[in-house]
Amino acid sequence: MQLAAYKKLFTPPPANWKTLTGSPTVINQLWPYLGVWRQKVPGGAGAAPKNWRTGQPLTYDISHSDEVFFIDAHSHERFLLEGPPAAPKGSIPATIYRFMSDTGHKNATSPPTTAWTEAQAKRVLRSLVG
Structure with missing residues (x-):
């Protein structure tokens, strides 16, 4: 749902642009296999980061390469x-x-x-x- 909404922000999105996702277990196996660095980052002090799509506060974010x-x-x-x-x-x-x-x-x-x-x-x- 998040990736589909992201893709729709690009007008028009490239016709052959593939957005793939999976369960947290699958993603946590794929990213190290590809060598992608990522780190879960807490919301921290001050204004909590918000989900770009829903506007709801996030309890964490993911920093990544x-x-x-x-x-x-x-x-x-x-x-x-x-x-x-x-x-x-x-x-x-x-x-x-x-x-x-x-x-x-x-x-x-x-x-x-x-x-x-x-x-x-x-x-x-x-x-x-x-």
């Missing part, structure tokens, strides 16, 4: 782009931008040198499909 995995039809990882994306101005839906941390806002307005671009992702795809 940023990667884009290119996986072939045989479920083999073929390439990895690591780091945050260099998002063109205005490409982040306002609902998500309001939810982002100060670091996320900084990365969106002034991407780090490690940020990958859409053009880089397209080059990877072209090289993988010939």
Whole structure:
């Protein structure tokens, strides 16, 4: 439900954009397999973070590394782009931008040198499909 709502924020979402999820057990097995770092973060003092979709207070959040995995039809990882994306101005839906941390806002307005671009992702795809 959360991923489907997230995908709908992008107008129009890419036609071939797959959003996958599973039970906490499956996700907790998949992320380490792929090498994704993540950490449960308590709500902390002050204003509790809110769910971007429902506006309800969260009791925790999940901090995680940023990667884009290119996986072939045989479920083999073929390439990895690591780091945050260099998002063109205005490409982040306002609902998500309001939810982002100060670091996320900084990365969106002034991407780090490690940020990958859409053009880089397209080059990877072209090289993988010939």
